[in-house]
Amino acid sequence: MKHTSIHWFRKGLRLHDNPALLAAMTDCRKLYPIFILDPWFPKNMRVSVNRWRFLVESLRDLDESLRKLNSRLFVVRGRPTEIFPGLFKEWKVTRLTFEVDTEPYSRQRDREVVRLAAERGVQVIQKVSNTLYDTDRVIAENNGKVPLTYVRLQTLLVALGPPKQPVPAPALENLKGCCTPCKDDPDAEYGIPVLEELGQDPEQAGPRLYPGGESEALCRLDLHMNRTAWVCNFQKPQTEPNSLSPSTTVLSPYIKFGCLSVRTFWWRLAEIYQGRKHSSPPVSLHGQLLWREFFYTAGAGIPNFDKMEGNPVCLQVDWDDNPEHLRAWSEGRTGYPFIDAIMTQLRTEGWIHHLARHAVACFLTRGDLWISWEQGQKVFEELLLDADWSLNAGNWQWLSASAFFHQFFRVYSPVAFGKKTDKGGEYIKKYLPLLRKFPAEHIYEPWRAPRSVQEQAGCVIGRDYPKPIVAHEVVSKRNVERMKAAYARRSASTTAQPEGGGGKKGAKRKPLAGPSVAELLTKKPKTESS
Amino acid sequence: MKRGRKNSEANNSSSEEEIGGQSKKPKITDEESTEISPSPDWGNLLPDIILQVFQYLPLLDRAHASQVCRRWNQVFHMPDLWRCFEFELNQPATSYLRATHPDLINQIIKRHSNHLQYVSFKVDSSKESAEAACNILSQLVNCSLKTLGLISTARPSFMDLPKSHFISALTVVFVNSKSLSSLKIDDTPVDDPSLKVLVANNSDTLKLLKMSSCPHVSPAGVLCVADHCHGLRELALNYHLLSDELLLALSSEKHVRLEHLRIDVVSENPGQTHFHTIQKSSWDAFIKHSPKVNLVMYFFLYEEEFDPFFRYETPVTHLYFGRSVSKDVLGRVGMTCPRLVELVVCANGLRPLDEELIRIAERCKNLSAIGLGECEVSCSAFVEFVKMCGGRLSQLSIMEEVLIPDQKYSLEQIHWEVSKHLGRVWFPDMMPTW
Numbered sequence: 020m021k022h023t024s025i026h027w028f029r030k031g032l033r034l035h036d037n038p039a040l041l042a043a044m045t046d047c048r049k050l051y052p053i054f055i056l057d058p059w060f061p062k063n064m065r066v067s068v069n070r071w072r073f074l075v076e077s078l079r080d081l082d083e084s085l086r087k088l089n090s091r092l093f094v095v096r097g098r099p100t101e102i103f104p105g106l107f108k109e110w111k112v113t114r115l116t117f118e119v120d121t122e123p124y125s126r127q128r129d130r131e132v133v134r135l136a137a138e139r140g141v142q143v144i145q146k147v148s149n150t151l152y153d154t155d156r157v158i159a160e161n162n163g164k165v166p167l168t169y170v171r172l173q174t175l176l177v178a179l180g181p182p183k184q185p186v187p188a189p190a191l192e193n194l195k196g197c198c199t200p201c202k203d204d205p206d207a208e209y210g211i212p213v214l215e216e217l218g219q220d221p222e223q224a225g226p227r228l229y230p231g232g233e234s235e236a237l238c239r240l241d242l243h244m245n246r247t248a249w250v251c252n253f254q255k256p257q258t259e260p261n262s263l264s265p266s267t268t269v270l271s272p273y274i275k276f277g278c279l280s281v282r283t284f285w286w287r288l289a290e291i292y293q294g295r296k297h298s299s300p301p302v303s304l305h306g307q308l309l310w311r312e313f314f315y316t317a318g319a320g321i322p323n324f325d326k327m328e329g330n331p332v333c334l335q336v337d338w339d340d341n342p343e344h345l346r347a348w349s350e351g352r353t354g355y356p357f358i359d360a361i362m363t364q365l366r367t368e369g370w371i372h373h374l375a376r377h378a379v380a381c382f383l384t385r386g387d388l389w390i391s392w393e394q395g396q397k398v399f400e401e402l403l404l405d406a407d408w409s410l411n412a413g414n415w416q417w418l419s420a421s422a423f424f425h426q427f428f429r430v431y432s433p434v435a436f437g438k439k440t441d442k443g444g445e446y447i448k449k450y451l452p453l454l455r456k457f458p459a460e461h462i463y464e465p466w467r468a469p470r471s472v473q474e475q476a477g478c479v480i481g482r483d484y485p486k487p488i489v490a491h492e493v494v495s496k497r498n499v500e501r502m503k504a505a506y507a508r509r510s511a512s513t514t515a516q517p518e519g520g521g522g523k524k525g526a527k528r529k530p531l532a533g534p535s536v537a538e539l540l541t542k543k544p545k546t547e548s549s
Numbered sequence: 550m551k552r553g554r555k556n557s558e559a560n561n562s563s564s565e566e567e568i569g570g571q572s573k574k575p576k577i578t579d580e581e582s583t584e585i586s587p588s589p590d591w592g593n594l595l596p597d598i599i600l601q602v603f604q605y606l607p608l609l610d611r612a613h614a615s616q617v618c619r620r621w622n623q624v625f626h627m628p629d630l631w632r633c634f635e636f637e638l639n640q641p642a643t644s645y646l647r648a649t650h651p652d653l654i655n656q657i658i659k660r661h662s663n664h665l666q667y668v669s670f671k672v673d674s675s676k677e678s679a680e681a682a683c684n685i686l687s688q689l690v691n692c693s694l695k696t697l698g699l700i701s702t703a704r705p706s707f708m709d710l711p712k713s714h715f716i717s718a719l720t721v722v723f724v725n726s727k728s729l730s731s732l733k734i735d736d737t738p739v740d741d742p743s744l745k746v747l748v749a750n751n752s753d754t755l756k757l758l759k760m761s762s763c764p765h766v767s768p769a770g771v772l773c774v775a776d777h778c779h780g781l782r783e784l785a786l787n788y789h790l791l792s793d794e795l796l797l798a799l800s801s802e803k804h805v806r807l808e809h810l811r812i813d814v815v816s817e818n819p820g821q822t823h824f825h826t827i828q829k830s831s832w833d834a835f836i837k838h839s840p841k842v843n844l845v846m847y848f849f850l851y852e853e854e855f856d857p858f859f860r861y862e863t864p865v866t867h868l869y870f871g872r873s874v875s876k877d878v879l880g881r882v883g884m885t886c887p888r889l890v891e892l893v894v895c896a897n898g899l900r901p902l903d904e905e906l907i908r909i910a911e912r913c914k915n916l917s918a919i920g921l922g923e924c925e926v927s928c929s930a931f932v933e934f935v936k937m938c939g940g941r942l943s944q945l946s947i948m949e950e951v952l953i954p955d956q957k958y959s960l961e962q963i964h965w966e967v968s969k970h971l972g973r974v975w976f977p978d979m980m981p982t983w
Contacts, residue, residue, distance in 0.1 A: 170976050255982045299961055301949075301979055310981050337702035339674055373983035389703050414983045426946045426978050428869070428895050429922035435873065436923075439899065493817050496849045496871055497736075501702065536625075537612035539650040 021048035021196075022114040022142070025106065028054045028092070029125070030149055031118040032077045033233040034084050036185035036280035039146040043116040044189055047197045051110055052085055053093045053209075054078055055102065061217040065401040068219040069369040073231035073404050077276050079211050080232025088191060090199035093209040100131045107139050114142045118277070121154050121319035122408045151182035151281055151312050154319040165320035167332065167423060169301055172313050181289075185282040225367035229272055229404060236273035243268050244287050251297040253304050260374035261360075261437050261446035268304070269370055271405035274311070281308055311410060318409030325412040326393060327421065334421045336505045338384070338391035345390050347488050348383050349398045351451075354480075354487035357437035357463060358382050360450040367450075369404035374436075377418055381431045384419035385502055387494050392419040420502060427502040430495055434463045453478050592618045599624040628664035631657070635669045636685060638678040654685060663691040669698035669733075672706055679706040683718035694726040695754075698733040705736035705762070712738045712765065723747045731757040735785070739763050741770030752777040759785040761813045768792045779803045785811035788824065796831040800838035807838075811845040814858075819851040829861045836864045844888070847871060852878075859885045866915075867891045873923075876900055883908035890915050891944075896923035901953060903930030910937035918944035921951050928958035935970045942971060949977040 026043035032054075034040065043050060060066070082092035095102055106112060115136050120129065129145075136143045147153045157175055158165055166172040214221045229235075244250060258266040273279040288304050291297075300306030323329040327336070347353050351362035361375040371379075376399075382388065383395045392415040399415070400406045416422035437446070444462035448455045454462060456476035461468035466480045466487060473479045480486055599621060603611050615625030624630075634657060639648040657665075668689075670682040682699065701707060707715060715738050723729070723743065729751040739760060747755070755778040760766060763786075771790045775781065775798035782805060791812055799807055816822040836842070845867040848855075852875050859881035866888050873896040882889070883905055892909070894902075902924055909916065916938060926934075931952055935942065945967070954960055968975045 169979055169981075301982070307982050313981070337671070337673070339703035341674070373981075376983045377980060410983070414981055417981050424978070424980070426920060426922075426948070428871075428893050428920055429948055429978075430895060432873075432896065432923075435896070490817065492849065492872065496813075496815060496847075497705070499847075499871060500735075504700070504702075536653060536656065537609065537616055539612075539653040539656075 020046065020113075022046055023049040023051075023110060023112050024114040024116060025051045025053055025110070025112050027115060027117040028052060028081065029117060029120055030275075031277035032081050033188075033236070033278050033280060034081075035188040035233070035237070036148055036283050037118070037188070038148050038186050039116040039118045039144060041186055041189060041193065042144045042146060043114065044193045044197060047114075049110070050090060050194070050197050050199050051093055051106075051112070052081075052090060052199070053095050053106075054081075055099050056094055056096050056212060057098050058096060059098065061219070065397070067366070067369065067402050068214065068221070068224045069402075070404050070406070071214060071217050071219050072221070072224050072227075073229065073272060073369075074276065075212060075214060075217075076231030076235075077233070077278055080234050080278075082211055084233060085199075086201075088189065088194055089201070090194065091201045092211070094211055095209060099128055100135065103132055103135050104139065107136070107141055112141055114144065116144045116146070118149055119145050119147045119153075120149060121315060123324075148280065148282065149277060150315050151285060151308060152176065152179060154316045157312075157316050158320045165317050165332075166313070167317075169310070169313055172309065172316065173300065176309070176312075182282050182285055185280050185286060225369065228368055229269060229370065231272070231276065231278065233273075233278045236270065236279035239268070239270060239273070240279060240284065240287065243270070244291060247291055247295075250288065250291050250304060251295050254298050255303075255307060255373065258372065258374075259440040260372040260378065261357075261441040262372075265370065265372065267372060272370065275405040275407045281311065284308065311407075314409045314413035317413050325396065325408065327391065330422075332422045333416055334505055334509060336391075336419075336421065337501070339389045341388065341390060344388045344488055345383075345394050347485070348379070348388060348390070352485050353382070353433075354466065354485040355382070355433040355491075356444070356447045356451055356454055356465060358433050360447045363450040365399075365402050369402060371403075376414070378431045378433065378436055380415060380418035382433050384415075385427055385498055386430045387433065387489050387491055387498070389494070389498055389501065392416060392421060395419075425506070427499065427506075430499075433491055438463055451484075453484060592620055594620075596620070596624050596627070600627055600629060603630055626660060628661070631661040631664040633667040634665060635671060636682065637671045638681045639673045640675045640677055658685065658688050662689055663693075665689065665692050666694060667696040668692075668694055669696070669700060671700045671702055673702055674704035674706055676706055676709040679710050680714075682707075683710065683715055686718040687721050689722055690725055692722070692725055693728055694722055695728060696731040697722060697726075697729065698731075699735075699737055700733070701736045707737040710738065712740070716740065716743045719743055720746050723750055727751060728754045730754050733757075733759040734763065735759050735761040737763055738765050740765040741767055741773070744770045744774055748774055748777045753780065756780055757783040759783070759811075761785050761787055761811070762815075763787075766790060768795065771795055772798060775799050775804070780805055782807060783809040785809075786813070788812050788814040789822075791827060792825075793828050793831040796827065796835045800834045804838070806840075807835075807842045809843045809845070811847070813847045813849070815847075815849045816851060816854050819853070822854070824854065824857045826857045826860075832862075832864055843867060843890075845869075848874065850874075861885060862887065864888050869893045869895075871895055873897060876902060876905060879905040880908065883912055886913060888915060889913040891918040892916065893920040894922060894924055897921075897925070899925060901925045901927050901930065903927050906930060906934045907937070910934045915941075917941050920944070920946040922948060924951050925953055926951055927953050927955045928960070928963045929955050932958060932963065932966045932970070935967050939970060940972045945971065945975060947977045949979050952977060 024043035024047045026040045031037055031039070040052070061071070078092060078094060085091050095106070115132075117129070120126070133143050157172070157179070160175050160179060161171070166175055214224075255267065270279055270284070274281060274284070285305065285308055292305075297303065300309050318324045321330065321332055327333050348358070348362065351359040351366065353359055358379055361371055361379050364375070365371045380392070380395055383390050384392050396411050396415045399411055403411075413423070417424045420427040437444075443459045444457070447462055454465060454476070456478070457465055457468065458472065461472060465473065465478070465484065468476075468480075470479075478484050603614065603624060606614065611625060611630065615622045636654065637647065637649045641648060670685070672678045672682050699707060719734070719739065720743055723746045727750050729747070732747070732755065737760075744766065755774075758774060758781060768790050771786060772792065772795050775795055781799070784799075784807070798804070814824070842864075844865045846865050847869045849871040852873055855874065855878045859878060862885050865886050867890060868882065868886065870893065874894060876897065879894065879897070879902060882892070889909070903926060906926060907930060910933075919942065926947075931947075935945070949960070952960060952963060958966065964976050
């Protein structure tokens, strides 16, 4: 039977290593490659203009590549569950293909779509290609439990063997006998969106350091893979967080959107490693991909993975709620130049080195401000080009010592840490130009500089640049105690301790002295303060 | 439980149960009862049984159970179930977590304050929460508390209160309880006079006192506690309160053996704090009196402030360096801390700690736990260290970036070598690469 197939691009914005796309093309008469733009997202989710731009560029690139195959990309506006029935009918679709996405929101949406398809006799084919391995398989291999250490994951993967080989990009042959109706709708209804449509102002976007799309991804991959020695010797912790241009590959945004296949990347590295001495996981480039795998597996198997409450692996901590401090951190005005420079780079460029992420994440949570990692997660979600749900949640928990990692004595000093790799503070000067004239000895702690030095630098602390919002020495000590208490509470048994109460004033039911204790204990849903 | 079951049915089988007691239900061979009683009458169990069961339930479940019937409700309010309570005081507008409902607080004060024995207050950063805690404390007039804990979960909000307000609330408890055994009042404005009141009323029973970061207390105030509370087993305070007299008082014949002494050595502005010295003889007397004591010291000092410390044999068992500490000081630690059991170094510098670690392995024969944060150690020295300590190292927390590969060992090999000497599989601690 010759199918009319829809291939639904969500992540996986690429033609290479896309088994679901190839499946769509098999025995196919008509092919509709689509991307669904759900207007809910630009309206309700905080996403930086930089990331929208990356997405738009990726879609444009995908469309261009498809046109070379006499096809095109249809960008359909609407909610998937609402528009699929219409599309199935209008295009007389018999088959739907897409890449598996393990995030909870996606799973729910996909379940619903599969149901709609079944109702209309549309065959659904899902393929794993966003991760190196099938996460469900990995969890099954571990007796139904999520591996909670990197080492455990490595052991499991050894048993499973190397990841599958990537499949090649479709060529014109794959599309023999198949066509995409390009004549209908000359870029009107289903065209690539522009930033304005998404409610974004292109003027606000930062410098275009990382253009989106598969072509750019493969180009960058080639560039880095040609540096054979660098690849073999790569040890991520030895790279610098505050070099003036990135010291690592910055392939992460391309991997997040699926412009670059992780399997392709993996096997290119394997080729280079072959017969040569090279670094190993966790620090090597292969190791990076395994970290991503680790967090994807965790995200797939742990309920409420992006929250503290209801998350079985997450330490329950009395985080402070301080919107003032949170804003200062988010906007790069904590008074600690190293932290502020990093947050500035993040906001304007959308990418920061992983050690920079460690420093600011630790500062926000257990190191200094004692604010919940969920808040930090939201900010990163908004600003990072490579913000990936599973990785974001997992890394924030790791850095705040809430899960996976418990050695909370290892705190990143907002003053000393950056000095190790950039004594002169060049990175700070680049992103916080108003501190440019501070001498190296004071630039990490400008509030300690004598007034005369500040005047000479044209930047007085407290007037032109903020004073530190907390004193690291004072708060870090207190925070260590808090972490200890949180851990101690975790190991204390729950049966003997009475729980504190909730906040709902129930309707008066019993005549016994007003609302019952049960009502007074029932949790009231927390209202989000905007 | 089905509410449909009538009380008359319950009465038939109730007599059996009351006689029969807990576990066994007598066989239904009774000719008087022709119907087969399908299930026991839960509403009429002995109160003691219900009480036992309730003690296993968390408060919320107990509260739900209390709504089932009158008998269960009565049991719910029995004193035994109201011995422990943790008051959680947060401001709803800003807090992350639930707070104890004010009506519940009132109910407890009205009906159960004289049952309370083990009480704690968890308070967030806001002054209002600390005030609320004090209000409750002031009303605990009928209480005979055994345990009281004031816990600041973020900023020390008790310090924001007018001192007199706090002291008078606390004094209510001190005066009324008379049998306080455990008191945790870190980060509060407690002062010497209030400690005197504590002592005057609770000297026979006080076993644990934690008062780190209490700036209004003086060495004389703590000394008063040590002089009179001879049952004190656990004490936590800041270094400025430690004195030779205190150590001697804790070691007097009348005093029990101390189990746990925690000392926080904190400096908030470099060069501004002057640290006095303690005589070696005081430490010696202290250890002689309490040979098994855990001496826990937390250091939050700037590198240049360590001068007075580790100059002679110090009986510390758990040592925690919260900020950067120099190679030199770590070298002295190796020379002067033979009782050392646990060592945590958050940060050092960029020069390898090879010699210092090896010396510690040599001379601290009781060391069983070590954690290294931002430090550097060459792989060979590290392997040597582990070899010397062997299996006694039950905790070895080394961040992976600490280990510097050298000619003999690379990062991969090291985990095998170390595992071999430890007798179990070991890996350094990793940070994910984001």
